[in-house]
Amino acid sequence: MAALQRVTSSLGTSASTYGSCKGEGVKVSDQFPAGLRVLVVDDDITCLRLLEKMLRRCHYHVTTCSQATAALKLLRERKGCFDVVLSDVHMPDMDGFKLLELLGLEMDLPVIMMSADGRTSAVMRGIRHGACDYLIKPIREEELKNIWQHVIRKKWHDIKEQEHSGSFEDNDRHKRENDDAENASSVNEGAGVLKDQKKRSIAKEEDDAELENDDPSASKKPRVVWSVELHQQFVSAVNHLGIDKAVPKRILELMNVPGLTRENVASHLQKFRLYLKRLSGVAQQGGISNTFCGPLDSNVKLNPLGRFDIQVLAASSQIPPQTLAALHAELFGRPSGSMVTTVDEPALLQASMQGPKCIPVEPGMAFGQPLVKCQTNMSKHFPQNVVSAEEVASGFVAWPSNSVGTLGRGSNLGGMSSHSNMLMDLLQQQKQQQQSQQLPSLPEPSHVINVQPSCLVVPSQTSATFQAGNSPASVNQNCSRSPMIDYSLLSPQSNNSSLNIGQVSNGDLKTTGVSGYSGLGSISPLSSCSVNPDNSSQQVQSSTMTIRAARQLPGLGPNISNFQSSYGAKSSEVLDQGPLRNLGFVGKCTSIPSRLAVDEFESTMNNLEHEKFYTDMNGNKVKQEPNIEFTDNTRVGIPIIPQLAQLAPTSSDLMSVFTE
Amino acid sequence: MLGWGVDRLRADMSRLLAILFHQGVLDEQFLQLQQLQDESSPNFVSECKTDGYCDCRLDREFSDYKKMGIHLNQFMGSSSSIGANRVRNVCVAFRAASEQNNRAGCLRALELLEHEYCYLKNKLHELFQMEQQRVLAAGARYPLQQH
Numbered sequence: 001m002a003a004l005q006r007v008t009s010s011l012g013t014s015a016s017t018y019g020s021c022k023g024e025g026v027k028v029s030d031q032f033p034a035g036l037r038v039l040v041v042d043d044d045i046t047c048l049r050l051l052e053k054m055l056r057r058c059h060y061h062v063t064t065c066s067q068a069t070a071a072l073k074l075l076r077e078r079k080g081c082f083d084v085v086l087s088d089v090h091m092p093d094m095d096g097f098k099l100l101e102l103l104g105l106e107m108d109l110p111v112i113m114m115s116a117d118g119r120t121s122a123v124m125r126g127i128r129h130g131a132c133d134y135l136i137k138p139i140r141e142e143e144l145k146n147i148w149q150h151v152i153r154k155k156w157h158d159i160k161e162q163e164h165s166g167s168f169e170d171n172d173r174h175k176r177e178n179d180d181a182e183n184a185s186s187v188n189e190g191a192g193v194l195k196d197q198k199k200r201s202i203a204k205e206e207d208d209a210e211l212e213n214d215d216p217s218a219s220k221k222p223r224v225v226w227s228v229e230l231h232q233q234f235v236s237a238v239n240h241l242g243i244d245k246a247v248p249k250r251i252l253e254l255m256n257v258p259g260l261t262r263e264n265v266a267s268h269l270q271k272f273r274l275y276l277k278r279l280s281g282v283a284q285q286g287g288i289s290n291t292f293c294g295p296l297d298s299n300v301k302l303n304p305l306g307r308f309d310i311q312v313l314a315a316s317s318q319i320p321p322q323t324l325a326a327l328h329a330e331l332f333g334r335p336s337g338s339m340v341t342t343v344d345e346p347a348l349l350q351a352s353m354q355g356p357k358c359i360p361v362e363p364g365m366a367f368g369q370p371l372v373k374c375q376t377n378m379s380k381h382f383p384q385n386v387v388s389a390e391e392v393a394s395g396f397v398a399w400p401s402n403s404v405g406t407l408g409r410g411s412n413l414g415g416m417s418s419h420s421n422m423l424m425d426l427l428q429q430q431k432q433q434q435q436s437q438q439l440p441s442l443p444e445p446s447h448v449i450n451v452q453p454s455c456l457v458v459p460s461q462t463s464a465t466f467q468a469g470n471s472p473a474s475v476n477q478n479c480s481r482s483p484m485i486d487y488s489l490l491s492p493q494s495n496n497s498s499l500n501i502g503q504v505s506n507g508d509l510k511t512t513g514v515s516g517y518s519g520l521g522s523i524s525p526l527s528s529c530s531v532n533p534d535n536s537s538q539q540v541q542s543s544t545m546t547i548r549a550a551r552q553l554p555g556l557g558p559n560i561s562n563f564q565s566s567y568g569a570k571s572s573e574v575l576d577q578g579p580l581r582n583l584g585f586v587g588k589c590t591s592i593p594s595r596l597a598v599d600e601f602e603s604t605m606n607n608l609e610h611e612k613f614y615t616d617m618n619g620n621k622v623k624q625e626p627n628i629e630f631t632d633n634t635r636v637g638i639p640i641i642p643q644l645a646q647l648a649p650t651s652s653d654l655m656s657v658f659t660e
Numbered sequence: 661m662l663g664w665g666v667d668r669l670r671a672d673m674s675r676l677l678a679i680l681f682h683q684g685v686l687d688e689q690f691l692q693l694q695q696l697q698d699e700s701s702p703n704f705v706s707e708c709k710t711d712g713y714c715d716c717r718l719d720r721e722f723s724d725y726k727k728m729g730i731h732l733n734q735f736m737g738s739s740s741s742i743g744a745n746r747v748r749n750v751c752v753a754f755r756a757a758s759e760q761n762n763r764a765g766c767l768r769a770l771e772l773l774e775h776e777y778c779y780l781k782n783k784l785h786e787l788f789q790m791e792q793q794r795v796l797a798a799g800a801r802y803p804l805q806q807h
Contacts, residue, residue, distance in 0.1 A: 116737035
C-alpha cells in the first residue's frame, strides 16, 4: 500500500534520527521547532498526504501511518523517537481516543486529535480523553506550524513539577488530597475536567520519581510501573477505604510499598477514577448486556478488558462503588493460585522485556485481575471455575502480553458500552447467586458462554441470538479450527468491528471445550491487532493462534468441563433474567462499531438541537447559493452543466426536509 | 503559438477556478492544496482528489445510520481537506439527517451529494487536464525550465 510504503520511507528518514534519539533523550534541537518529529495517523490517505506535505513545509520530520495499530506498534518500538502525534478521531481499526489514551499512559506523548467533526461535543470528548489539542479539518498550515507549543509546554511542565515536587511535597499532599476528593465528583464538569487534566499531567510527572532509573540525566524521569500486584494492592486499599473516601495518602499507607510515593498513588487513583467515570457514563447509556462471567483468562491480555468491566460495573448506577471496591478487594485479596502466578510472571516478564518504560500492560493487567478473583469470591459456586480459568489462562502466557493487553484495553475503550452492560448483568447475577445458594445443576448445552478478552464470559442464549448480530461462528469442541473462526470474526479490520465483545460473542461455544477456546478467541483480535493490521495477514495470525490454542487444549480438558458447567449454570440463570437484554446487547454490538457507540449517544443527545440549528444554517446557505450562482453564470455566459440546474430544486427540497 | 496556448490555458484555468470559488464549490483550502502542489509533485491535487473520492462508499440502504456516520465523517474529512466546500456542506447536512434518522433527508442528501461530487470531479478533471496541457505547452516553450 502506498501508505505502508510511505511509512517505510519515512522510517528510513527517521531512522537517521533514531540514533540520536537514544543519545539526546528528550533534548530540543537547536533549530526548534524545525526538526520536530511528528507522527501522523489518519486512515484518510488524502488528509494524510496533505498533512505530510504541510508538515514538511514547516520543516518537521514527518512519519505517516494510515492505521492506528501500526502507529501504536511503531511508537512502542521507538519510544522517544517522536515528539508529537497527530491522530484522526475516526479510524476503522482503532478509535482515535483509544490511541490517545494509550499513548498518554504509555509514553506520555502529546497527542493532537483531528477530525472533520467540529462539534462541541466531539471536541469536549477530545479534551476529556486528554488530547493536547483538537484540530478541525480542513487543517491549515498555520495550525500545524503551532503544534510545537504542545511539546514545549509538556516538557516545561515536567521540569517544573519535578522541581516542585520535592520542596512542596507536604503542602502538595494536603492540597492534593482535598483536590482529589473534589475531583472525584467533578471529573465530568468542564472545570473539573481541566483541573483533572492539569493534575493528571502533574501526577504523571511525579510518577517519574519511580522505581527504575535508567536515565537520570534525561529531563523525563521513568514512570512508575504499575504491576499487577501493585495494582492489586492499590485496588484492595481503595476498596478498604471505600472508593469515595480513598485518598492517596491513606492508600499509600495501606499499600505499604517501599519506594512508592504519594504522588504515584495519586496519579494512579486519578486515572482509575477517570476510567470509572467514563465507563459509568457509557454504562448508563449502553443497552443491556450479557452476563459477565468469570475470568477465563487471567492473562495480561484479558485483563485490560476486565478492568473496564469492573470499572463499568462500579461506575454504573446499578452497582454501588462499595460493591466494586468489594469486588476488587475480593479479587486481590484472594491469594493467587499457582497458576495465576505463573500467568503473571510471564506476562510481567514479557512486559519487562519490552523495556522499562513499558507501562501499557500493567494498568490493564492490574485492573483486569479483579475480575478473575471476583468470580471466585463473589460466588462460591465457582471456585473451580476460577482455578480452571487460571489454568486455561496459563495456556495463553505464550502470547505477547504487552501489545495485546494494551490493545485490548485500547479497543475496549471503544467497547465500553457493551462491557458495561455485561458487567452490570454479571454483578447483578452474582448478587442473586449469592443470595440464592443454589446453582442450577447442569448447564444446557445450548447455553454457551463466550469468554471475552476482558475476562468476561458472555453467555449466549442460543446460537441464533448471536447469529442475529454478526456472522456466527459455531465453535465445535472437536474442531481445532474453532479458535480460528473466532479470530476471523474478530478481525479488527472489518467494517463494523472493533475489539468488541459483541464480536467475540459470535463464537458460539456449545460445548465445554469450546468455552475454553472462546477465551482464546477473544484474545486473538488483540494480538492480531497489534501485530498484523492487514486484513490479509489476519488469517495468518489466526492460524498462529489456532496452533497455540490447539496446543493448550489437551491440558485443559477436564478443567474446562468444570468451567463450562459452572458457567453454563450461570448463563442459564442469566438467560432467565433477561433474554431480551442479551439480544439487545448483541444487536447493538454487532451493528454499531463500539468506537461509535459512545460518540453517537453523546453527540445525539447533546447535539440534536445543535444539529438542527446547523442544518438550518446550512439549509439556508445551500439554498441561497445555487440561485445566486445560476444567475451569475447566466450573465457571464458560461455554459451551465445540467447538474447545476438539477441542484436547485433538489437542494431546496433537501433543505425543506431538513428544516421540518 | 505555443506561448499563446500556455497563456490561454492559464486564463481558462483561472476563470474556471474563479467560477468554482464563486459557486462555493471550492474554498481556500483548495488554494493551500495548490500551493503544496507547486512545490512538489504537480499531480498532487489530482491524486488527492482521486484518493479522497475513490472510496465513496455511502450506504444506500440506510440500515445503519452509525456506519453511515463513519463514512460521512471520512468523506467530510477528505472533501474539506481538498477544499470541496459544497460537498462538505452537503455532508454536514447528511450527517445531521442521519443522526435524526431522517431517512428521506438522508436520501436527498445522498442525491445532492452525488450531484455535487460529480460536478466537482468533472471540474477538477477539467482543471487537471488544462494544467497538463499548460505544462506541456510551457515545457515546449521553455524546454530548459522545469515544472
